[in-house]
Amino acid sequence: MPLLMMNRWMFFALGSLFAAHARAQMPQPLMKEDTVKISDHVWAIMGFPNIAIIVGDRATLVVDTGLGPRNGATVARAAAKLSKAPKLFLTTTHFHPEHAGGDAGFPAGTILIRNTVQQQEMEQHGLEIVDRFRAMSAQNADLLKDVHAFRTPDILFADEAKVDLGGGVTARMLWLGGGHTKGDELTLVEPDGTLVSGDIVQNKVVPGVAADGGTASSWIAVLEKLAGLNVQHVLPDHSPPGDGSLITSERNFISDVQARALALKRRGVSAEDAGKQLSVELKTKYADWPSMNVAGLVQRIYAEAQ
Numbered sequence: 001m002p003l004l005m006m007n008r009w010m011f012f013a014l015g016s017l018f019a020a021h022a023r024a025q026m027p028q029p030l031m032k033e034d035t036v037k038i039s040d041h042v043w044a045i046m047g048f049p050n051i052a053i054i055v056g057d058r059a060t061l062v063v064d065t066g067l068g069p070r071n072g073a074t075v076a077r078a079a080a081k082l083s084k085a086p087k088l089f090l091t092t093t094h095f096h097p098e099h100a101g102g103d104a105g106f107p108a109g110t111i112l113i114r115n116t117v118q119q120q121e122m123e124q125h126g127l128e129i130v131d132r133f134r135a136m137s138a139q140n141a142d143l144l145k146d147v148h149a150f151r152t153p154d155i156l157f158a159d160e161a162k163v164d165l166g167g168g169v170t171a172r173m174l175w176l177g178g179g180h181t182k183g184d185e186l187t188l189v190e191p192d193g194t195l196v197s198g199d200i201v202q203n204k205v206v207p208g209v210a211a212d213g214g215t216a217s218s219w220i221a222v223l224e225k226l227a228g229l230n231v232q233h234v235l236p237d238h239s240p241p242g243d244g245s246l247i248t249s250e251r252n253f254i255s256d257v258q259a260r261a262l263a264l265k266r267r268g269v270s271a272e273d274a275g276k277q278l279s280v281e282l283k284t285k286y287a288d289w290p291s292m293n294v295a296g297l298v299q300r301i302y303a304e305a306q
């Protein structure tokens with residue numbers, strides 16, 4: 001469809017999807033097997049995206065696959081090096097290809113766990129977004145060339161799945177509502193108090209609601225539930241790790257943008273103008289954030305308030 005025929009909503013929906021995946025359009029380094037320690041039982045590959053490897057005495061859990069099977073195989077090798085036992089679980093923060101599109105690189109016996117909302121999104125939009133990623137760069141096209149289907153989860157859960165990894169290590173996989181997507185999954189590792197947060201809690205990154213994702217309000221509701229979980233360490237997917245205060249920071253930022261956007265909307269300011277104005281204002285207030293473009297988020301806040 002020619003661009004001029006797109007209606008306003010479609011234009012902004014595409015805009016926010018592209019903003020969320022702007023980094024995917026640039027060639028990304030391939031996953032490496034190098035890991036950094038986040039807490040007693042949690043290691044991470046720092047890359048696009050960051051991948052969590054949670055190690056117990058009897059089993060290991062990996063959160064996210066990397067983009068395409070070649071990266072998935074690298075992640076699986078890194079997990080095998082850290083593991084104390086061969087049993088391997090895999091889960092994914094959300095259905096986007098750099099998080100879930102490398103499942104074919106994992107060993108055949110890997111046990112895939114996912115929440116039902118995320119699985120529905122995977123079935124409805126998974127291959128469609130793989131196609132969009134293929135079109136973004138030659139590297140993406142190569143990494144995704146054999147991805148024509150995804151593994152079927154071995155375990156599906158509604159709100160929570162708890163896995164005992166042995167040696168006192170448990171992983172609680174939680175679906176608390178939508179934010180970046182509808183099926184965002186959070187993994188809380190005990191006794192470490194480590195949260196693998198996906199896009200839901202980032203470190204100084206403007207939240208991106210994907211085209212068919214949640215809303216600013218549903219994202220805030222998820223963060224309010226997380227605030228009660230005594231989180232000590234946070235490993236986000238696209239920003240550096242931090243402590244539990246990142247949860248409050250994320251909530252405060254989204255609430256701040258929401259309140260300012262709704263105030264401008266009440267005064268009759270257009271979504272476009274509000275996005276531009278707030279990007280400038282917030283750049284001053286949040287001066288240490290690497291970039292500040294809230295146009296997509298403001299558009300979603302306006303749409304939610306219609």
Ligand SMILES: [Zn+2]
Pocket residue numbers: 020094096180199
């Ligand atoms: Zn995403």
Ligand SMILES: [Zn+2]
Pocket residue numbers: 049096098099237238
């Ligand atoms: Zn991502």
